[in-house]
Amino acid sequence: MSGDGTSERSGRWSEGRVEPPAEGARSGARPEKLSGDGTSERSGRWSEGRVEPPAEGARSGARPVKLSGDGTSRAQTVLRTVVLAAGAIAFLFPFYYMIIGSLQAEPDPTPTGAFPDPSNLTLDNYADINSRIDLLQGLVNSGIFTGGVIGCTVVFGVLAGYALAVLQWRGRGLTFALALLVQVVPFQLLMIPLYVLIARDYGLADTHLGMILPFAINSTAVIVFRQYFLQLPRDLFDAARVDGAGELRLLRSVALPLVRPVLVTVVLITFIGPWNEFLWPFLITKDASKQPLAVSLANYISNVAATAANPFGAVLAGAVVLAAPAVGLFIVFQRYFTSSNIGSGVKG
């Protein structure tokens, strides 16, 4: 995390290839730590692996007999797909159950209740929750909170990401290290001082600004922008510089028009933070008309649910309304939600 940004990155890239020997070297240097847990046995295998390449010819001859493709038999592939699909269905079941439960006139927790029963379907729960908490107002507040964060993240994140990737200035390495570090600063330590500062000292309780402030620029997004600009061909920038374009013009005419593909990723990862956030807006909004939907629904769950005719139905109806925008957005744009984008944003 220390030192210059780019050298750090090149270290990471080669890491995968460099690691095996490093591992062997380490276990050799400190046998007392690694022996006994099977690691020395493993490092033996590593060195075996490194000696292997000369036997290339023998290997390719032996492979077709036993293996296909990545070394998996057809039966294994089918089994893996079935197990993974079953797991995914289990993961999705609570969401299905959320929708079913929100439509039940009478809550039916029996196993048959997991299937839609036409005689027990109603939209009353949605009307019911809407009469308790103003769903539209909640959605608007969540939207302002989320929109504010996305706006700040995109504008200031592009600038910072561009500066970190393309420009050379004093403090660049430090800024990059900060962006990585900030992602592991736990909110529990910031909760009290931020509350004191924002709600008490600045008087921003019950305001959208107060909600947005601690989340304003998403550090993961800054790094995603940086990684994106880093992988653009340098010639692009150099050619424009040779043509006499100033740095500002370079940003406006070269970098920004190219940023669109990564914008979707950034908006997605930034969206789920504030939209789903509960603790912070809960701390600083007491006025119901300013609360994001997550906060008003949580207050309903913890305070008034017990008095409703069908408490679960109403809670689940509210849950569907709160979950729908995030889930919908994710499903539509899921191909932008990739491991390489987000993994690099966290690890740098």
Add this chain to the structure above:
Amino acid sequence: MTTVPAGHRAGARYRSPVRRRRRGLLGRQPLGLLFSSPYLAFVLAVFAFPLGFAVWISFHDYFFAAPGAEVDRPFVGLDNYRDVLGDPDVWRSFRNVAVFLLINVPLTVALSLLLATALNQATRLRTFLRVGYYVPYVTASVAVVGVWLFLFNSNGLVNRVLGPLAPDPSWLINSTWAMPAIALYVTWKQLGFYILLYLAALQNVPRELYEVAATDGAGKIRTFFSITIPAVRPATVLVLLLSTIIGANLFTEPYLLTGGGGPNGASMSPVLLMYQLGIEQNSPDVAAAIGVILIVFVLLIGWLQRRLAGGDET
């Protein structure tokens, strides 16, 4: 600014004498500092200053006063820490979060690595699988808590399916099961994020390693333990660290799933206690001290994990 494009392409820009000569006080392109200044100001205002302020509060007699009122907030040394360490509720909340971490962290690492390894090789149903495993992560905890309350209440679907095996009292109001139930919930909820981190790491593992293992006659399981696990070790260190930090941050789930840390404080988390003491009961100084102690524990655990997982590379 005239530069030498070839030097750039060769990646030699750090050692380029051209650059060293032109380097000003703020570097060759001070505009970078200007572009980054909003972000730096944000980090200073929202992270750096509050961090210092939290420590300051924890050493003073701090309380909320009416706006504009001039109040004295004397330095009290370690008094707040003494209060915290003498409070059995605090100890219990730390024990609870330890139980949580002991269940959540190993389960998270094992499941996310296994699922990521399988997903990395999957060729069919990719979109469906992605949506399935990531959706809990992208959904608000407040929304999903509603379903879990429905599923796990005394009369809920889970207990009906379990029949006589269902715990009595039910999961979330049972002092033994409340914390494990929360730990399972959070594991399920966050798993997609860690799968994503592992997938990124797996894509950087050179394929030759697997080919070599296959030639050696190593089976799937052997390959997983001898190749995959060592190769993704930096990712494992990251997953351990992040799941520990997120776990220590536990608030929403005990607040909503178990009605404010119930039954009888059996699922009280330190952050929930900080909220109750600091904001509801006007003792932000004591709450800040709990926060500082919690962070020290998290750092300690993180350091131990790094030592044990051997992740010096991250």
